[in-house]
Amino acid sequence: MRNRRNSLGAGFAALSSGRLLVLLLTGVTVVLAILAAAPLGPSLRESFGGTLAGDHVLKNHPSFAPTDVFDFLREKAPAVAGAGAAARWAALVGLLQQILFAGGIVAVLGRPVPISLPDFVAGVRRNAWHNIKCFLIFLLGAGAVLGAWFAAQHAVWKKAFEGLAPGSAASTIFRAAVVLVALFLYAVFSLLHDFARAARRDEFSIGAWRAYGRARRTLSGRWARALGIFLFWLLFGGAVLLLGIALEWTAPAVTALAIAFHVLTQIAVLGARSALRVAAWGSYLSFYDGSAPLAALPIAPPRPEPEPPPLLSLEDSPLV
Amino acid sequence: MTTLNRAAWRLATFLAAGLMAGPLRGAEPVSPPVVEYTIQASLDPVTHTVEGEERLVWRNPSGDAVRELQFHLYLNAFKNNRSTFLRESGGQLRGDRAGTRPEDWGWIDVSSVKTDAGVDLKPSLRFLQPDGNDPDDQTVVAVSLPAAVAPHGEIALRIAFRSKLPRVFARTGYVRDFHLAGQWFPKIGVYEPAGMRGRARGGWNCHAFHANSEFYADYGRYDVTLTIPASFVVGATGKLVSEAKRGDRAIYHYSADNVHDFAWTADPRYRVHEFRFDPSVDVPPGWTDLAARQLGMAPTELALKPVSVRLLLQPDHARARGRYIQSTKAALSFYGLWFGAYPYETLTVVDPPEDGQGAGGMEYPTFITGDAPAFLLRWPFERVRFVEDVTIHEFGHQYWYGMVGSNEFEESWLDEGLNTDSEYRAMELAYGPRVIDLPGGIGADMYSIAHGSYSSLPNLDPIRRHAWGYASGASYGVNSYMKVGLFMAQLRNDLGVETFARAQRAYFQQWSFRHPTTSDFFDVFERVSGRDLSIYRRNLVEGTARLDWSVVSAKTDEAPKDSGVFDRTSGRVTYEKGRPVLPKEVKEKKDRSDEKKMFESVVLFGNRGEWAHGARARLVFEDGKVVDRVLPAEARWVRLRVRYGSKLAWAAVDPDRTNVWEWNRGNDSIVLGRGKGAADTAGGRAAAKYFAKAAYFIGLFVQAAWALA
Secondary structure, three states, rough: OOOOOHHHHHHHHHHHHOHHHHHHHHHHHHHHHHHOOOOHHHHHHHHHOOOHHHHHHHOOOOHHHHHHHHHHHHOOOHHHHHHHHHHHHHHHHHHHHHHHHHHHHHHHOOOOOOOOOOHHHEEEEEEEEHHHHHHHHHHHHHHHOOOHHHHHHHHHHHHHOOOOOOOOHHHHHHHHHHHHHHHHHHHHHHHHHHHHHHHHHHHOOOHHHHHHHHHHHOOOOHHHHHHHHHHHHHHHHHHHHHHHHHHHHHOOOOOHHHHHHHHHHHHHHHHHHHHHHHHHHHHHHHHHOOOOHHHOOOOOOOOOOOOOOOOOOOOOOOOO | OHOOOOOOHHHHHHHHHHOOOOOOOOHHHHHHHOOOEEEEEEEEEOEEEEEEEEEEEEEOOOOOOOOEEEEEEEEHHHHOOOHHHHHHHOOOOOOOEEOOOOHHEEEEEEEEEEEEEOOHHHOOOOOOOOOOOOOOOOOOOOOHEEEEEEOOOOOEEEEEEEEEOOOOOOOOEEOOOOOEEEEOOEEEOEOOOOHHHHHHOOOOEOOOOOOOOOOOOOOOEEEEEEEEEOOOOOOOOEEEEEEEEEEEEEEEEEEEEEEOOOOOOOEEEEEEEEEEEEEHHHHHOOHHHHHHHOOOOOHHHOOOOEEEEEEEEEEHHHHHHHHHHHHHHHHHHHHHOOOOOOOOOOEEOOOOOOOOHHHHEEEEEEEEEOOOOOHHHHOHHHHEOHHHHHHHHHHHHOOOOEEEEEOOOOOOOOOOOHHHHHHHHHHHHHHHHHHEHHHHHHHEHHHHHHHHHHHHHHOOOOOOOOHHHHOHHHHHHHHHHHHHHHHHHHHHHOOOHHHHHHHHHHHHHHHHEOOOOOOHHHHHHHHHOOOOHHHHHHHHHHOOOOOOOEEEEEEEEOOOOOOEEEEEEEHHHHHHHEEEEOOOOOOOOOOOOOOOOEEEEEEEEEEEEOOOOOEEEEEEEOOOOEEEEEEOOOOOOOEEEEEEEEEEEEEOOOOOOOOEEEEEOOOOEOOOOOOHHHHHHHHHHHHHHHHHHHHHHHHHHHHHHHHHH
């Protein structure tokens, strides 16, 4: 039985063994982001590149820069709206990508053999429909439960807390409790969702509902450990991400070299998110494998044995 | 006033300006005052009602016999959803929504109106809709008098009333135990004699309470006694004369002279911080000298008075304490130095609770409400100077509206707009150019915010309009506030800082404790500046003219070499592509080292706006040379053609941005190339950097969606 520390260690180990996956996730994100930002390109070239506005904004002139930004947003509102719409579509594609990629990840990550792209793709294809169904179940279940939770807390708030002064200890504690419980509920559904998808790691034809049952049994008696893994990656990953975002946000970039370094930092932040994703999967799959010996887990469904040739009859034998 | 009369008046004032010497003498309050209120009121914090008895002495300022009195009953704006206020506002103001529970409505009932002699006037009481507004609106009431008030006579009335405060969303009301009582008593309108504010005939100026209007009243004396549960902390307009306890109630007696309103607040949660504004230590270094220089006065002429300040702070806003104190002192310093010393002894600053911010950002004589949302008190938003900005703005209303009592119904720009300009200047002086200054360089100054608001608004309304006559609430807000801030800055740049400062001080001094109009404003500015400002009034204040100088096109090419027959001083010479055509027997020298390439740069500047106003044009060449030219006001377009040995790097109009009224900065420049010194621009790098940034943010957004999968 794998324990939590090994699961976390497996998560960090996945960063090494799953380099290909990290690159894949980052690359897809970068491509989606550039495509979605494309509507802004001509506007930025014309406004920032073709006028003094770019100079003012880059050098952060205390009054010219904000004025130029306001005018850019007004004059190029259609382009900005276009990029916004494209970003929403990109997010949807990103979501679909994650749903599908999970099928490949559960197939190849944490195996004794190196990860290969064909195996990954095969896993994606094999588990695509299963993962979509699992996602829909997750969405409906978590949506219903969290929706009911927030509705209930709103009713309690109105009845018991609305008359309290702002900043009172009781209202602060209540709000904090609401958030923590919501996080707990989300974590429970998220874990069930992940392990339902992981069920295809050793049962290649298991259906979505049965997979959720399998997930529940996997987690049974080990919820605390699983939630601990979830919390670890949430907090650790969140801290890493926030640090990266803060570094990118505050670093000045006026010269060409500084801008180039800035762009690398941005890619690194996106890469960090991808790496955290892979690492979390590594932990969950290690946890999942703890309920079944790893060596027994095949990577792919067994190929059917070829039929033996038919036996020759005595009449057919050339020796007779 | 007819056009001819106005022209004659302007000529006379120009002539008079030449004869006048020394500063204008300040206006003194009318004595005896037009109104005297003596009010006893008692608050029931459970029902949020105020029982009141008011003795009003009204003095007829006109030569007319006045047969009726008109009153504002402002609280009836919150009585039901058929009031003018609620119909026009849709039940929300400044982002706050009206409550809809039965206990959330507010109203005021007048139960008795009698003369001092006991004559009952209640039977004659009737509601008016003076603006042709909703027939169900009850915010204006008229009372007919059995005998007219004689010219310059007076009448005393006793009025019993009951006010129910609404759940606060629009300045006045309650939430939990917090109470802010503004416009809470029957308030007499302003009787304007003929000639006042351009009136042809005397009459009442008493408008209905509209969603986008504020207030207008006569200066007078207020003597108010409040009976409030003893556990409550109380603040009010004026000076606390006495305080007494009677059982579980406390009785506060306040008095205020030379004010036109009285507001008060009560909340058991207030934390009281009292401090004193001491001009000898609290005026920031250098401000007195700067003001003296700009005004052309000696520093000793700018002496300020000490003021006792009382800050009523919410317990969960302790972080805002220092910010309130510092900004109050900055405001007292700025407005006092540039316009005139704050004349009152006291000032109360109220910090509304988080769920009562509908009462925030408001002004009453010697009593202001700030705004300190909790999230703005913590990193990183503590670097947004919102608390300071609101405090300075609301204090500024002690001058523009408080002492210079313009009609907020009809000319909101004269108080909100002038105060916005003053606020911008005070904020810049006290805190630097940026009021928002977040990590990563994200920030903005007040003028950029004003520009963004102005340029994004459909240009449907002029600055000057009746407050309820704008196309939308946003139009009212931008035209009354930000656009005036830009107009005043434009005027200041055109007149010069010193002339503008002297004119504005003269306007304040002349019209303190009086009711000026737009005409009065321009009359003073024209008199002090010696300039005809009608073009500003016509285009910027009473019109919707925009200014939009732009670089329409710019190109730079190698200058065409001379070709053809030219008559030089040495004789007739034929050139072919810049070289003289020589007879065949003359061998040409091959050395062309002194031939320098010349470039011809052609830039077309155009004013796409309606306002004819000049601008400066700048051409910068790749070798760093800068050429400035003036684009005259009368020109719709100007083409500059320059032949020079270096290519044009960029061209811009109004590069120093002195034309604050400029509507669109996006077309103010064209960059063709880069070069040395001033020609070194970073536009190309900027485009790349911000494209990458946009893609990066989208990437983060895409990855945020992963949380679902």
